[in-house]
Amino acid sequence: MEEILSTLINGLSLGGIYAMIALGYTMVYGIAKMLNFAHGDVIMVGGYLIYVFMATNNPLLAILLACIGCVILGVCIEKIAYKPLRGASPLAVLITAIGVSYLLQSLAQIVFGSASKMVTVYEFGSVQLLGCTIQVSSLVTLAVTVAVMVALTMFVKYTRMGRAMIAVSEDKSAAQLMGINVDRIIMVTFAIGSALAALAGLFYLLKAPNVFNTMGAMPGIKAFTAAVIGGIGSIPGAMLGGILLGMVESVSYKITAIAPYTDAIEFTILIVILLVRPTGFLGKKRREKV
Amino acid sequence: MAMLEVNNLEVYYGVICALKGISFEVNEGEIVSLIGANGAGKTTMMQSVVGLIPKKHGTVRFNGQDITKCPCHKIVQLGMTQVPEGRRIFQELTVYENLLMGAYTTKDQQVFKSDLEAIFDRFPRLAERSKQIAGTLSGGEQQMLAMGRALMSKPxxxxxDEPSMGLAPILVDQIFELIKELHAAGTTILLVEQNASKALEIADRAYVLETGSIILSGTGKELSQSDEVRKAYLGG
Known part of the structure; x- marks a missing residue:
């Protein structure tokens, strides 16, 4: 019983991290129609920024500054690397994104070295629940992720800017004809996605307190998988995919016989889901425009 | 001074010249029609004037202001709105949300409410279906919605751009009636159509576009009586 409960909570909080990253992927994809493969590395930069700003000894201030730093980074990446390619072939944009990803990893290595750094942001401790020990940080991760998803959904549905995002995601030129500044909407999307990446970096550090230059790569790819499983472009889909993936991973790690194959199992699930439902769980079929 | 003044507009798709330096103007209070066959460059002209595709040469002036290099969303704020070819309504949003998007440049809630009422008065069908997902409307209703959405910005x-495309003849008549009503209510209209006879019938003035050049211009009546137009566009 305790085993099941702790696996469940662990899966949910791990899923929360994936969901947080997947939200960034899915929003950028939905609105700018591009896969930002550098998204995982923004998490890494977020991690390093928290490490640097922890010098203030104030965790909340460090997190806030890391978020701001990531927002600035995300907006700059978009402006410098992606914006000039608007209208170019999707392949060119994809390759650029991969280039940005390696650039960030290499820059981090040059600045901070290749050895990982230890960061303790905050000791939440643990609580006893139904006879099992649960890390409070897991509960915090889960609560913040749910709150962020709800806030984003409300933002998109009920604000002027949010509705403009829906319009841009559906039809960029029609949105321009409504008087919407598409460049600005895309910039805001990157800003939001990067802030979420910084938060994901924080949750990652709460789980495993080490920063290193490739720390964003695997979570990035897994979260991308989560976004695709949930239906890329869909906000609740990213949440669903993230939690699902976190649960699978957590359960798989608990079963000794299959634990070493956890990554393989996750990607197999992706393939199977894509075979059965090519648009993911909550993805919409897009009519090809002629 | 003309309301819209297009001078020597050239547009290229890569190396292909789609508009070979066209000039035309629309005066305040007019209905101006631009007719031409498929591929003549009508939609290219519409999209480049409003800033959706880049212009290679030429100038565009709107109410005396040079808008040649103005981005599309700013042009809309100046009071030039386009109903694009194929309607391009937001399929996944409701009718109401589509109209809300049309009013994107309106920030005042009171103004928005009275504008919305005016649109619902003009298009009772849209009021009935305001909560329906726009993609589920019929073709005629979608065209109404596209026009209602454009009117929300009070252009x-x-x-x-081709408002009659793909519609049954009875709906085409309705759309042209509507254009006349809007014109009577004081809106200046630039109409691009393949349905040449209808477009010339309601036009004060008209232009004929052929493979990227304007080859004829005149009043709607003159053009509908010209031999050239009759042969090429009006079926004899």
Whole structure:
């Protein structure tokens, strides 16, 4: 019983991290129609920024500054690397994104070295629940992720800017004809996605307190998988995919016989889901425009 | 001074010249029609004037202001709105949300409410279906919605790109009636159409576009009586 409960909570909080990253992927994809493969590395930069700003000894201030730093980074990446390619072939944009990803990893290595750094942001401790020990940080991760998803959904549905995002995601030129500044909407999307990446970096550090230059790569790819499983472009889909993936991973790690194959199992699930439902769980079929 | 003044507009797709330096103007209070066959460059002209595709040469002036290099969303704020070819309504949003998007440049809630009422008065069908997902409307209703959405920004110049495309004849008549009503209510209209006879019938003035050049211009009546137009566009 305790085993099941702790696996469940662990899966949910791990899923929360994936969901947080997947939200960034899915929003950028939905609105700018591009896969930002550098998204995982923004998490890494977020991690390093928290490490640097922890010098203030104030965790909340460090997190806030890391978020701001990531927002600035995300907006700059978009402006410098992606914006000039608007209208170019999707392949060119994809390759650029991969280039940005390696650039960030290499820059981090040059600045901070290749050895990982230890960061303790905050000791939440643990609580006893139904006879099992649960890390409070897991509960915090889960609560913040749910709150962020709800806030984003409300933002998109009920604000002027949010509705403009829906319009841009559906039809960029029609949105321009409504008087919407598409460049600005895309910039805001990157800003939001990067802030979420910084938060994901924080949750990652709460789980495993080490920063290193490739720390964003695997979570990035897994979260991308989560976004695709949930239906890329869909906000609740990213949440669903993230939690699902976190649960699978957590359960798989608990079963000794299959634990070493956890990554393989996750990607197999992706393939199977894509075979059965090519648009993911909550993805919409897009009519090809002629 | 003309409301819209297009001078020597050239547009290229890569190396292919789609518009070979066209000039035309629309005066305040007019209905101006631009007719031409498929591929003549009508939609290219519409999209480049409003800033959706880049212009290679030429100038565009709107109410005396040079808008050649103006981005599309700013042009819309100046009072030039376009109903694009194929309607391009937001399929996944409701009718109401589509109209809300049309009013994107309106920030005042009171103004928005009275504008919305005016649109619902003009298009009772849209009021009935305001909560329906726009993609589930019929073709005629979608065209109404596209026009209603454009009118939400209260344009001084309304540009219509093939509003009758794909509609049953009875709906085509309705759309042209509507254009006349909007014109009577004070909106200046630039109409691009393949349905040449209808477009010339309601036009004050008209232009004929052929493979990227304007080859004829005149009043709607003159053009509908010209031999050239009759042969090429009116079926004898």
């Amino acid at each position: 001084k110049l309304l540009m219509l």
